[in-house]
Amino acid sequence: GLAKNGREVLSLLTEEQPDILLLDMNMPELDGLETTKLVRERHPEVRIIMLTMHDRADIITSLIEAGASGYLLKNTSREELLKGIRAVHAGETYFSSEVTASVMESLARRSKEQKRREAAALTPREIEVLRLIAREMTTAEIGEALFISPHTVESHRKNLLSKLNKKNTAGLAAEAVRMGLG
DSSP states (O other): OOOSSHHHHHHHHHHOOOSEEEEOSOOSSSOHHHHHHHHHHHOTTSEEEEEESOOOHHHHHHHHHHTOSEEEETTOOHHHHHHHHHHHHTTOOEEOHHHHHHHHHHHHHHHHHHHHHHHHTSOHHHHHHHHHHHTTOOHHHHHHHHTOOHHHHHHHHHHHHHHTTOSSHHHHHHHHHHTTOO
8 A cells, every 4th residue: 555644554554454564754644753653553563664764863763662663764775675674574673774873873972971971960079089999999098099088088989879879889880980980
């Protein structure tokens, strides 16, 4: 079947029972995202492949969360289109390499941004203490390195445990490494 918009897709699905739908993101009346949500709700057995020009990670992620089983760009080759259709028909998911790269880049950016936000929530002195904890320095060694008392080091450690929601020094050290401080 062929539909000009999302409403026609839903109407056709009451008459036809396709295994796979190829949808575009930009459709009049109901866009690809809304159509995907409604198809998954009303016809969960129908698999959906998005065939669109959008390679933005936020759009791709929204469509995956809505239930799309595949995502291909309109400039994909005939061979890759067929490969995607076969994979989705076999119950797998399929995303073109360009789409996968876009999502992975977005995740990497988000991860770096999150690390920066987490580090920004700490004071400069807390970051210094956390970095030295990750280097397995004792309270006394940290105090000497930063020219502060052991009591002050312990205060910073308690604040770090609270801010980073960790139970012990090992948790702080692991978090420091995750944040790129270790």
